[in-house]
Amino acid sequence: MGVVQDEELQEEFDVFGINLNEQLIDKLKELCITYNLDADRVADEWLAFSKARKDIPISLENLDLFDREKLAKKTQRTPQTPLNKRTQQKVYNINNVSEGVDISDAENLYNTYGGTPSSKGTAAQKRQLTPDNPTIKRFQNSTRSPAVPFSPASFSPVGATPSKKYNSRTNAGDVIASIGNVDNAKWSGSGNKCTIKLHDPMENMSPEEKDSMKDLCQNFKYMFQKLTDKAAVLNEMIDEMATQLQEKHSIEEFSHVALPVQEEVTLVGRICCDSLGKMNAKSVILEGSRDTSAGRSVPLDLSDLKQYSLFPGQIVAMDGINTSGQKFVVKKLYEGVVQSLPSCSNDKDQISSNDMTLLIAAGPFSTSDNLSFEPLADLVKYIRKDKPDVVILMGPFVDLKNDLIENGKGISPLDDIFKTKLKEISDVASNDCQVIVLPSYRDVHHDYVYPQPPFFHQSQNSRMKAKMDYPNVHFMPDPCVVDINNVIFGLTSSDVMFQLGAEEISFNPPGASDRMARLAEHLLTQQNFYPLYPSPEDVNIDYEVFEYYARMPCTPHVLVLPSDLKQFTKDIQGCCCINPGRLARGQAGGTFSRVQVRSGAIVSQQSILSSITAQVLRI
Numbered sequence: 001m002g003v004v005q006d007e008e009l010q011e012e013f014d015v016f017g018i019n020l021n022e023q024l025i026d027k028l029k030e031l032c033i034t035y036n037l038d039a040d041r042v043a044d045e046w047l048a049f050s051k052a053r054k055d056i057p058i059s060l061e062n063l064d065l066f067d068r069e070k071l072a073k074k075t076q077r078t079p080q081t082p083l084n085k086r087t088q089q090k091v092y093n094i095n096n097v098s099e100g101v102d103i104s105d106a107e108n109l110y111n112t113y114g115g116t117p118s119s120k121g122t123a124a125q126k127r128q129l130t131p132d133n134p135t136i137k138r139f140q141n142s143t144r145s146p147a148v149p150f151s152p153a154s155f156s157p158v159g160a161t162p163s164k165k166y167n168s169r170t171n172a173g174d175v176i177a178s179i180g181n182v183d184n185a186k187w188s189g190s191g192n193k194c195t196i197k198l199h200d201p202m203e204n205m206s207p208e209e210k211d212s213m214k215d216l217c218q219n220f221k222y223m224f225q226k227l228t229d230k231a232a233v234l235n236e237m238i239d240e241m242a243t244q245l246q247e248k249h250s251i252e253e254f255s256h257v258a259l260p261v262q263e264e265v266t267l268v269g270r271i272c273c274d275s276l277g278k279m280n281a282k283s284v285i286l287e288g289s290r291d292t293s294a295g296r297s298v299p300l301d302l303s304d305l306k307q308y309s310l311f312p313g314q315i316v317a318m319d320g321i322n323t324s325g326q327k328f329v330v331k332k333l334y335e336g337v338v339q340s341l342p343s344c345s346n347d348k349d350q351i352s353s354n355d356m357t358l359l360i361a362a363g364p365f366s367t368s369d370n371l372s373f374e375p376l377a378d379l380v381k382y383i384r385k386d387k388p389d390v391v392i393l394m395g396p397f398v399d400l401k402n403d404l405i406e407n408g409k410g411i412s413p414l415d416d417i418f419k420t421k422l423k424e425i426s427d428v429a430s431n432d433c434q435v436i437v438l439p440s441y442r443d444v445h446h447d448y449v450y451p452q453p454p455f456f457h458q459s460q461n462s463r464m465k466a467k468m469d470y471p472n473v474h475f476m477p478d479p480c481v482v483d484i485n486n487v488i489f490g491l492t493s494s495d496v497m498f499q500l501g502a503e504e505i506s507f508n509p510p511g512a513s514d515r516m517a518r519l520a521e522h523l524l525t526q527q528n529f530y531p532l533y534p535s536p537e538d539v540n541i542d543y544e545v546f547e548y549y550a551r552m553p554c555t556p557h558v559l560v561l562p563s564d565l566k567q568f569t570k571d572i573q574g575c576c577c578i579n580p581g582r583l584a585r586g587q588a589g590g591t592f593s594r595v596q597v598r599s600g601a602i603v604s605q606q607s608i609l610s611s612i613t614a615q616v617l618r619i
């Protein structure tokens with residue numbers, strides 16, 4: 001099922017006289033994606049839930065209740081198959097015979113008799129399908145689309161059919177979000193070649209330390225993680241944040257989390273949930289570090305807090321009272337520390353930067369119903385026309401959630417699909433245009449681990465061949481910190497915003513908090529690209545390299561966070577945070593972002609937002 005659009009939700013709820021604001025729409029979209037619902041179904045489910053509870057109004061708190069009490073319980077029910085029920089053999093007739101045909105078996109059988117598959121088809125298949133000339137039922141498959149069993153025409157690549165919904169869009173080029181002065185912005189490239197440097201966390205290590213470290217960019221091997229090493233990394237993260245919190249807020253010392261005391265004390269630790277379900281205000285516990293609390297944990301009472309935003313894995317400090325040792329009543333909360341902005345690399349107070357324009361797009365690059373990559377083709381046309389200085393492309397390139405790939409209907413090898421499209425991108429990039437490519441954990445042809453190594457990392461030969469085949473293309477890991485003309489970019493292709501939003505609980509006065517900004521700020525206050533712990537089942541984290549490659553060395557000038565949530569460009573703690581969206585959203589067109597950085601002096605540890613103009617627009 002494709003991503004539900006804002007307009008669809010508003011239209012369905014308007015039928016019942018319910019007006020939705022931006023926060024409610026984002027929450028409903030999360031529920032639709034989580035439980036695979038469309039706009040019509042979620043509206044019906046909410047109305048039934050509301051009526052059953054005496055017409056409770058729609059709000060973020062009531063939607064959380066709706067999630068826990070109705071949707072979550074509904075998905076947990078699994079119908080039981082009676083023991084005496086036998087599987088009946090299906091009988092095929094003239095109307096459903098094509099349902100039992102395996103295309104690969106049919107192709108093998110056809111080749112056995114000396115046939116050569118052809119995509120040209122016959123004259124009969126090329127005829128117009130009109131009401132006066134309908135398709136015969138026996139030549140239709142289970143999805144009611146024309147198909148001829150054992151016909152050479154049925155072996156043509158399935159993904160070559162263009163998406164009707166994508167081609168019928170009327171909003172191409174519309175601006176969704178922007179920041180800075182867009183009136184005088186020039187989006188064409190400057191023609192000057194940019195300097196691009198990947199931040200290497202091993203750069204300042206001694207040779208002995210490097211030997212004991214895994215290099216994510218070269219011959220990276222994973223699945224060798226020990227539980228003791230993982231525990232040590234998680235504990236060290238608490239200790240490092242505790243030191244910074246202590247310095248920033250002038251905290252004298254941290255107390256043991258489970259120690260009964262009659263006076264107010266300060267604790268530090270990681271937020272966790274005491275059960276397997278979604279965390280709520282009654283299930284929050286604080287897990288202390290080994291040094292201060294011997295790894296013990298304590299339940300939290302948040303009722304005295306006027307405002308909070310918490311998620312599993314968040315490292316916080318808090319003031320409060322624990323009279324019995326069984327529950328800590330929180331009086332004040334300290335939610336992490338935002339690092340300073342980048343210092344100049346030349347050890348001076350400022351450094352100069354040249355004009356540059358960037359294009360940023362995140363996959364999938366093809367609509368979900370085919371593999372024709374029409375959105376990518378339109379993006380390539382844009383690159384050819386405006387010639388930006390840098391193009392940043394983030395996966396997935398070969399999306400495991402694509403309908404054809406998910407159902408095993410793709411014809412070409414997955415690696416070949418990726419290399420073909422990468423070659424098209426490389427060819428359109430001139431000497432002055434450079435391309436940065438990041439993988440995604442949704443790339444079905446790449447390593448399924450986070451942090452994720454760059455493409456072609458397996459050997460020296462594969463890296464050298466990629467450099468020759470794709471000049472001007474820089475392959476980066478996910479996540480990464482990149483210096484482009486002395487401007488520091490933080491990049492990640494994982495949808496951490498959506499995953500944080502699904503697990504976060506918050507209590508804020510109406511209008512006191514921008515949800516998108518709050519989710520992005522969590523990454524800055526926790527100082528890493530993936531602060532959620534434990535991660536969802538489909539995100540496999542290797543904590544041995546996470547400690548070095550997923551941590552932010554500083555608050556970047558620009559932070560790019562592609563997500564299925566609403567696109568935005570925001571100023572957060574002096575950092576320009578951008579959600580460019582997805583280039584394809586289901587069967588419809590998506591969005592991408594363009595950024596202009598004007599020349600000028602970059603002052604050490606100061607924001608450069610006054611020199612940045614950014615837009616998010618529809619493809």
